[in-house]
Amino acid sequence: MNDKPNKLITDDGLRLDGRRADEIRPMKIEIGVLSRADGSCYLEWGRNKILVGVFGPREAHPRRLQRADAAVIRYRYNMASFSVEDRARPGPSRRSIEISKVSREAFEPVIMAELYPKTAIDIFVEILQADAGTRTAAINASSIALADAGIPMKGLVTSCAFGKVDGQIVLDLNKEEDNYGEADFPVAMTQDGEITLLQMDGHLTPEEIKKGFELVKKGCKEILEIQQTVLRKKFETPVEEPEAEPEAKIVDTESEAAETEPSLEYAPEAAAVEETIEEAEELEAEPSEEVTETVPEAEELEEIVKEAEVEVVDGEAIEEAIEAETEEEAIEAETEEEAIEAEDESKGPWKVVKDPSESGSRGENDE
Ligand code: ADP
Numbered sequence: 001m002n003d004k005p006n007k008l009i010t011d012d013g014l015r016l017d018g019r020r021a022d023e024i025r026p027m028k029i030e031i032g033v034l035s036r037a038d039g040s041c042y043l044e045w046g047r048n049k050i051l052v053g054v055f056g057p058r059e060a061h062p063r064r065l066q067r068a069d070a071a072v073i074r075y076r077y078n079m080a081s082f083s084v085e086d087r088a089r090p091g092p093s094r095r096s097i098e099i100s101k102v103s104r105e106a107f108e109p110v111i112m113a114e115l116y117p118k119t120a121i122d123i124f125v126e127i128l129q130a131d132a133g134t135r136t137a138a139i140n141a142s143s144i145a146l147a148d149a150g151i152p153m154k155g156l157v158t159s160c161a162f163g164k165v166d167g168q169i170v171l172d173l174n175k176e177e178d179n180y181g182e183a184d185f186p187v188a189m190t191q192d193g194e195i196t197l198l199q200m201d202g203h204l205t206p207e208e209i210k211k212g213f214e215l216v217k218k219g220c221k222e223i224l225e226i227q228q229t230v231l232r233k234k235f236e237t238p239v240e241e242p243e244a245e246p247e248a249k250i251v252d253t254e255s256e257a258a259e260t261e262p263s264l265e266y267a268p269e270a271a272a273v274e275e276t277i278e279e280a281e282e283l284e285a286e287p288s289e290e291v292t293e294t295v296p297e298a299e300e301l302e303e304i305v306k307e308a309e310v311e312v313v314d315g316e317a318i319e320e321a322i323e324a325e326t327e328e329e330a331i332e333a334e335t336e337e338e339a340i341e342a343e344d345e346s347k348g349p350w351k352v353v354k355d356p357s358e359s360g361s362r363g364e365n366d367e
Helices: 094-107 134-148 175-180 206-314 318-347 356-362
Strands: 027-031 039-045 048-059 072-079 119-129 157-165 168-171 183-190 195-198
Touching: 027 134, 027 206, 039 134, 048 134, 072 094, 072 134, 094 119, 094 134, 094 157, 094 195, 119 134, 134 157, 134 183, 134 206, 157 175, 157 206, 168 206, 183 206
Parallel strands: 072 119
Antiparallel strands: 027 039, 039 048, 048 119, 157 168, 157 183, 183 195
C-alpha cells in the first residue's frame, strides 16, 4: 500500500500537480446554491468539493443551549461516506468533532453574535469529495455562506494551510503531499490578518513556520480576493436590476408627466398670462383709438376756422369778423385742449380724467 512517489517536488521546483511552492490550487465558488438555506456556498478547491448551508439566526433549540446575551454559533463538519477513496464511516468522529470545534472558533471573533441573543446560527458543512485541506476549504466556503445569509460579520475569514514536503515549505497541500509530507499547518485569519485558527501536524522549526506564514498570508490574500469577487458579483448584480426598473418607471412617469401634467398645471397660468397680455394690448390700443377719434373732430374745427377766415376776408361785416375771430380763438382753444387731451391719453393705458376733481384721491394724470 506504499504508493509514495520518489519525489513530491521535481528538480525544477514543480510539485506533482504542476504548482510552484507558493501557489494555491484553483478555486471555484458558487454562492446561494441551496434554496432552503439562508445562505449557502458550493466550493471546489483542487479536487475538494464542499457544500455549506447556513441557517439563522433562528430560535435556538433545545432552549437550554440558548445564550441570553448572544447567538449560539454551531458548526457541523461532516464528511460524506463517498467523499474519500476508502468509504468513510458515516456520522460524527473524533476528527469531525475536532474540526467542527476549531472551525467554529475560527468564526467566533468575526460573527456579531451579540446582536441576536437566544438564537442559533447553524453552519452545516458537507464534504462531498476530499483531497486534503478540507477544513480550510470548508472555512472559506462557510465564510461566503455566512455572508450570503446576511449574518453580520466584522469581516470575512480566509483559510489556507502550508506544510513541509521533501524538506521544502509549500503552500496548500494536496492529498499526496498531506499523506507523505513531513508537516501540515492549517491557518485561518480575518481579513485584517488576525489569526483565528492555527494547528500543526508534524515537525517544523521556527524558521520554517515563519517562512510558511509568509506563504499563508499570500495564499489567504488571494483567497480573500476570490471571496470578495464572488460576493460582489452576487450582491452587486441584483442591486443594479432594481435600480434599472425604477429608472425606467421614473422615465415613464416623467414622459407621462411631460404629456399630461404641464397642460394641466400650466394651462391656468398660461391663460392668465394671455389675459394680461390682451389687457395690456387693449390698454395700449385705447389711447390710439381715442386719438384717431379726436382727429376728425380737429379736422371739422379746422374747416370751421377756414370758413370763418373766408368770411373775414369778405369784409362785409367787421363785427361778424370779430365774432368769427373770437369764435376762431375759442375753437382754437378747444382744439388745443382736445389735442392736449389726445396727447395725454396716448401716453399710456391709464384712465383719462378731464376734471382733476374727478380723479379722486389718487389724482391720476393730475400733473
Ligand atoms: P484536512 O482535510 O483538513 O486536511 P486531515 O488532515 O485530517 O484534514 O485529512 C486529510 C485528508 O485525509 C482529508 O482531506 C481526506 O482526503 C483524507 N481523510 C480524512 N479522513 C479520512 C477517512 N476517514 N478516510 C479516508 N480518508 C480520509
